[in-house]
Amino acid sequence: SDSDSGGTGSDSGGDEGSNSIESGSSGPSTVTAEGSSTVYPISNRGSSYWNSNSPASDGEYWGSNDESSVAGWDQIETDQNIADYFASLYGFETTGERSNPPFATRVALSHSGTGCEAVRDGLVDIGNSSGPITAELDISEEQRDENYVDHVVGRDGQPVFVSQAIYDAGVEQLTGEQIRGIYQGDITNWSEVGGPDREIFVVGRAEGSGTDTSFRLNMLGDADAPMDVDSRFGQNQQVQQVLQDNDNAIGYMALAFSGSGIQAIGIEFEGTLFEPDADAENTIFDSEYPLNRDLHMYTRINEDTPEGTDMREAAFLNMFLTEFGQQTFVEDVNYITLPTSDIEAEREKLPDQA
Amino acid sequence: MSLTPQTDWRASIERRLTRTQKFIDDTDPEALAVVLVSMGSLLAAFVGFLLASPWTAVPLGTFLIATGYGWARHQALVARAVTFAMTTVTLVTLGLIVVFIFAESIPAFQYETASVFGVSVPGLGMFTQARWDAVSEPVRYSLLPMIHGTVMVTTIATLVAAPLGVAAALFIAEIAPPRVRELVKPGIEVLAGIPSIVYGFIGFTVINPWAGGAFALNGGSTYLFVGIVVGLMALPTVVSVAEDALTSVPSVMKDGSLALGATDWQSMTSITLPAAFSGVSAAVLLGVGRAIGETMAATVMLAGVPRISEPLVNVFYGYETLTSLIARGYGSANGVHESALFAAGVVLFVTVLCLSLGSQYIEARMRRRLGGVE
Amino acid sequence: MSQTDTAETTANRTDGQEVSTTAGETVEETRSEWTDYEAGGETKLAVEDLDVHYGDDHALKGVSIDIPEESVTALIGPSGCGKSTFLRCLNRMNDRIRAANVDGMVELDGEDIYQDGVDLVELRKRVGMVFQSPNPFPKSIRENVSYGPRKHGDIQTGLLARLTGRAEPDREEALVERSLERAALWGEVNNRLDDNALGLSGGQQQRLCIARCLAVDPEVILMDEPASALDPIATSKIEDLIEDLAQDYTVVVVTHSMQQAARVSDQTAVFLTGGELVEYDDTEKIFENPESQRVEDYISGKFG
Amino acid sequence: MSQTDTAETTANRTDGQEVSTTAGETVEETRSEWTDYEAGGETKLAVEDLDVHYGDDHALKGVSIDIPEESVTALIGPSGCGKSTFLRCLNRMNDRIRAANVDGMVELDGEDIYQDGVDLVELRKRVGMVFQSPNPFPKSIRENVSYGPRKHGDIQTGLLARLTGRAEPDREEALVERSLERAALWGEVNNRLDDNALGLSGGQQQRLCIARCLAVDPEVILMDEPASALDPIATSKIEDLIEDLAQDYTVVVVTHSMQQAARVSDQTAVFLTGGELVEYDDTEKIFENPESQRVEDYISGKFG
Amino acid sequence: MSRATQTALIQDDRTVYEAAAGTAVGLSGVTFAVGLAALLGLVAIDAPVAGLELSVVFGALLLALGTSVAGFGAASRFGYVDAAPQPSAGIVAAAAFTGIWFIVGAIVSGAVGLGTGGRLGVGIVLGGIAFATTALPREDIGSTVPAGAVAGLCGLSLITGVVGPGWKQVLVGYNATLFGDTVVPLVVLFASLVSGWSAAKAYGGFGARGRNVGAYVLIYLVVCSILAVLIGLVAFVTVKGLPGLFNGFGVGGATLVSWPFLTNGAGLLADIAGVFPALVGTVWLVIGAVLFAVPTGVGAAVFLSEYAEQGRFTGAVEVATNGLWSTPSIVFGLFGAAFLIPRFGNQKSLIAGMLTLGFMLLPLVLITSREAILSVPDDYRDASAALGVSKWQTIRSVVLPAAIPGVTTGVILGVGRIAGETAPILLTMGGGVLPAKSAAPNVLGSFQLSGSPPFVSNPALLEATSALPYQLYALITAGLSGNIQNPQEYAWGLALTLLLVVLIFYAIGITTRYYFRRKLHQ
């Protein structure tokens, strides 16, 4: 746990990681990703692990303090460093050096829409999106299949949160109808839904974000459905902060951003109450929950990569599609892991391993 | 009658031609060649860059080599040519800004064509309706809500910055004892340097939550506090420009007033302020320009929904300004939506340019008037 | 101020001089020659042992002088000798120069103007000043002249005064006319009182500044090279005016032209480089038979 | 320039005068009195019918004058009469003033300096100038003196020169010393040649400017009131220097002090307001027995 | 001309009166300061002071101030002291009090429950009375009684608790509620300003001198509060940011000083997350902008002031320069996005950011350099020309060296300004939210030559790169995920770092200017 801090640990040259970036002509180039703030925790964490290229003995970075308890270890069992291992599966030369992966990865943060555009325009290798690319780019499913490969790496329950004060005042659950009413401007006071006599501060995510698109799609019925909110914020974290700062707010976010001072509420759809508590009968973690959504990493099909995914991308994506990856990068950041069958199906989309 | 200007024109061209001819005759032919090559390749490099040609490096290299050689051999002439080229950069920049942001905004203007008296005017729809919605039908890009927001923020900021700024400028220029002056003046100048994002950070993490509680607001975003923060930001600009204007009033005028037994305050209000009026109002105009163009504080403090507050003058709402619309939306927007952001930029640019021209005009007039005194 | 007072002041001055004698030989030597000079008329301004420093720069050295009422006193000397500095001490305009540091005593009608609590506004109403280069305000001629009285509340103008009937346009009119007439400018400007004063010629501007000063009705008028920026015709008008003013006012005038001093003044004080007052006497005496060799050299143009 | 040339020039001048006679009566009247004056020595600078306008303002009116070699010529006259303007015509410094418009002829050793193709840089090397207020560059004393030669490439300095062995520090040293000595400054500054020149006193700065000018080795030195900003001691040093310089150089000096003109010059030209040259003659003659009444009035201090 | 009676230079019969008025001024100042503290939440308005709530104490103070102020007026009016009041307080004061009392009337009647018409009516009546009281009587009454009444009324409402802790008023239709916590301090600030002004006038004995003192008191209060707010702002950021900035700071050890916040990235492997990549990004950004703008700006300034004839061309350049100077930074961002990004690989990049900021810096450099060059005395140019030195050599050896101080100052101040700009780089340069150390651009090491156009390339310049202001913005909007232990501390540390970087530039710039001015004046 000391290697990035300049003078200590490994030499600073290795630290830079830029060795591999510069060597564009000699080695494989950096894998770049861009987009969704919802997917960001997953892909950024994965990228950090990748770039650290820690040895297997460094349990902390492999998901545990103890080698034997590393999630999915039975499938892996390697002495190699993390990036070396996953890269070697696709035929890349290993470096064996900490902080010097066979090729680097870099993840930028914006919105799903931006990520989809970036992958469309070939500016990045991977486009992160929390909404379907069809809705983000307004394209048909055929166009999607023709041009993109959709890698689903995890799922989000997209809960609806309210300020602690509202929750404490008794608003512990709402119906889908009520939420729709709130978000379309028909309900403006908490007393109309059994809360205190306070105006409702309706918080939304920025237009163009996957969270917003999915919310419109899944809650309001159409990706272009009209909304009437009091405030929109760029990323999930900002919504979280604002919900904490106000005592009369409601907002939707990704699961990963729950925190103190805000409370997820149960939502009733057609008689079924989906609760945020994982132990309840129906929960927002269930795939039946209407707001439940896939988290995508799209790659582009073009002449160079008719299959859509080149070896570098595959090596990186494959890391998420292991039990280890699901545990470390999805569950640990509070998202919902994919069932084993889905993992298998996703791995099918990748090119064959070397 | 019509002949005279033309002949004038012709004569002036002729004069210029003979002068050029003479210059060419007088100049060392090698120097002339070097300068021609250097300037020509610079022009070519610029054109290449405009066309985004990968070959731009070639003329650029030629320029560097020719200029380097010329610098060693014919420094005076090359220096003159190069500094001239540099002088044109500001003009070219302004031109490019105009061309590029206007060009990008054309689709939005076309999209928002509205007709008045049967004549369809592109862009009119941006100013005649109140709806901005880039997602759901009907998709409309009206700038009115943002113009309203900008006006609110700017007004409040001006109410803060103008009187306080002028008072502080008077203080520094006329009232403060030398010691205090030497501390306060640089102090206020340094404050001009506080980055707007730092103000924004404080605004978002401290002021907004506080305001939300202290006024039981629905959310914490208000034009009131954005305006105050922006006013604080514009304050140093107003202070230093106004202070310059006040100190540039010849001290003999103040002396004249004092020697007649007028008090300091009377001398300030009857002599100094009126004499520096143009400079002071230019300072306020510049402050207004700063406030209009201020982006980051507004972006992080405002709610980010294009809406007009009700009633119109309600300062306890804070929705969106032209600047925050651009900063927030750029990147995720595309197509006409993105073009509409450029349209917002055009409105900003034109407004501030007009303010700048206005203040320059006022200052030029003052200089002429004060010039008459001397 | 009674004669006794004057005597007392003179005595004081002599004291002061004795004190300064210890400071340096030259001072004593040059001063003893004229110490006994007592100008005719009552003393209006009594300056005693005045020292001025600009920072470390000693600009005036122990100057003592009695300036009599209703006469013209000229101050001459080479450039930089401290004439302007001395003049500005008399109405405390030096207070506006931060580096300036004044020691000594200046009495106006027997009251020390440098003691604590002196009201500068009041002082400057009584001791007016006209500057080297004309500095009219960028207002109309009328407003220039009535500026002082307006500010002192002697004349009420403005909307409110007019509404409440307190405005006295006639009185203002009369005052403006009287002042301009006194400054020999009325005839030239009476038909354009509302024009901007900056449109006047240099000589007219300077007379306007004098009129502006007269409108406040001061007792003493200080003039710092009032004609230096003017052409010969304007200069001679100003000179006539100065002589004229001396009938009612105490006039102190700095000039760089010895001819001018000789023409207009009753008594002349000669300062020499270094800030010493070298000789003070009747003007005739100074120009015809100065006591000090240095003054004679200076006047005959041996240097400067 | 041979004697014949001079004669020719004089003839020309008379022609010029006849032309200008048509311009106005005064000009003719005043000029006829002294037209025949021919200074001793060979003519260095011949000025013929020189007219200068600043925009519409006619600052010099048909001035013709021959300035002899290796002597001091003084120009006197009231303020604004065009002395500086005239002086600046002699090395075409007026070209730097946009409004200035020069007509007429000025010959340096018989060559017209206003003809096309004259190299100003070359001209100004031959006709040096010293300004009214000392204006040393904010550099070291040494650099000030060697500035001209360095820029003309007469002395090589700088890294490159040193590396290639072209630098001649000894020659520079010698030049600086010679120039400063000639300007009577060497003794005062020889131990601090690397100090900033702005740290010198006014008089020293002015002599430094003269040294700077001498370092270029001009033939003519123009001085525009070189002592007006100085105290008497510095002034007398400069005056000595001027007399001294006249042994090798042609010196033209503008002064506002008639005493100074009388002290230092061999011949004196008197300009009067309006830009006319009223009289030009041996200095003694001018001060003792001027031909023109106006000059006499001026010299006896009747105006100005 | 009749000689006016001599007035004494010193008035000595007013000392007690002056002392009382002076005390009132001081008391107003103290009240104002405490009021400001209460507004900023430094003291609570229900804090006990001598057994009373602070707001009641405020009330008592204001009431006392109000009555004494009116008393000063009366004392002067009835001739107990020898003041010099003018016949009227003047139109400005009259207008101000009319406005104040109109609003007071409207508010009070609104609180009593009158409708819009009633409010307007009461307001107009009170405003009218205030106008008459201010304008018509002599100045000593006119400028004290209405002011005293305002302060007294405010004081009474605070004492009686009509407005006080726990008070609230819903602004119907305005989305807001006023609470005592904010209104009481505001009332106190306002009333103490008014009474302070009025007492100051009394102190000055009314008339010209009184107005002078009154205006000075107002200006001093205003300037002090501006300074207090602005200094408080910097202090606040400093206090909040220090823990983050010095997190893990140590002296000694392998490296002489270890300052992880400045030398670490925010990657997974960092023990203590730092801002190194953004810092490096900012440094490169500034270097790039300076390399572009400074030669260009100085060159243009040289051409404009030394070569060009004043005419249409120079006029146009001047107008364009001033126009560019005031162009909003976001517009530069748009321009960079539309013009530069397509020409540098179609993505946000360091070089696009550099050039965009360079365009912003250019007018500033040009304006200051031009001023600096123009302020080089013509004496130097004349002297050099008279020595037969050519124009360009004169520029090079005399003009430019003499102008360097001014140019340097301008450049430093300009750099300070652009170093803190966010909006343009938001659109042109982007970069990561929490970049790891490896994301720091390595510009020098990345130059590559190739055989095909464009022959020279530098991937580091063509990549999106973070910079301090952008990272702060990204943190606000994107929030703090990743593995940072104390996100708030990190963000404030970042804000402080940015503030310090910029303020250091400013401090250096201003110090240089002072230094050179000093030198010039010697």
Ligand SMILES: Nc1ncnc2c1ncn2[C@@H]1O[C@H](COP(=O)(O)OP(=O)(O)OP(=O)(O)O)[C@@H](O)[C@H]1O
């Ligand atoms: N504001 C000032 N700060 C510092 N020194 C000053 C200032 N004003 C004058 N001095 C110095 O005080 C001395 C006397 O100056 P003063 O202006 O009184 O001379 P003067 O006799 O009026 O000269 P002149 O005839 O040139 O007007 C000079 O040495 C001058 O440099």
Ligand SMILES: Nc1ncnc2c1ncn2[C@@H]1O[C@H](COP(=O)(O)OP(=O)(O)OP(=O)(O)O)[C@@H](O)[C@H]1O
């Ligand atoms: N740069 C200029 N632009 C316009 N007019 C000028 C300029 N320089 C001088 N003049 C005018 O030309 C006339 C002669 O000026 P000049 O400076 O030659 O006089 P001078 O004899 O040197 O006076 P002084 O003794 O005051 O130096 C004056 O009327 C002056 O106003």
Ligand SMILES: [Mg+2]
């Ligand atoms: Mg003086």
Ligand SMILES: [Mg+2]
């Ligand atoms: Mg002159």
Ligand SMILES: O=P([O-])([O-])[O-]
């Ligand atoms: O995942 P998003 O940030 O696009 O909502």
